[in-house]
Amino acid sequence: MATPAQSPAELYRHGLQLLLDKDIPGWVGLWDDDGVFEFPFAPDGWPKRLEGKAAVLDYMRDYPDHIDLHEFPELKIHQTVDPRTIVVEMRGVGRWVESGEPFDMTYIAVVSATDGRITHYRDYWNPLGIPKGDR
Known part of the structure; x- marks a missing residue:
């Protein structure tokens, strides 16, 4: 559970562990009730903006049924001039559940x-990394 003393970087690292643990309710529990999740590169038919914790939960609920994350081998967290904001560069590695094919996304x-x-949370992921059947 997040505490007010956690920095954004600590909160983010904790969230990554929750994703690895497949604890989606725990991960969504790190969100503010009015939090906004944006996907600037979302393909057609996918949401570009989610508003509120309930919308984030609805979107993420089945994530472990699609992607089995194993690790985040490359993680760089950059502090900005605003102490409330970080920029994260990372790589997620695992497998696509349905096909068993490797998952590797930057x-x-x-x-x-x-x-x-x-x-x-503005997530600049690459939709071209999604198998064609899932797009």
Whole structure:
């Protein structure tokens, strides 16, 4: 559970562990009730913006049924001039559950947190990394 003393970087690292543990309710629990999740590169038919914790939960609920994350071998967290905001470069590695094929995705995210809760998350992932059948 997040605490107000957690920095955005600590909160983010904790969230990555929850994703590895496939604890989606725990991960969504790190969000502010009014948090916003954006996907600027989302393909047609996919959401570009989610508003509120309930929308984030609805979107992420089945994530472990699609992607089995194993590790985040490359993680760089950059502090910005705003102490509430970080820029994250990372790579997620695992497998696609349905096909068993390797999952290997590079991400850049801009994440803001206030009082130990994620308030805004802009996820710049590459939709071309999704198998054609899942797009």
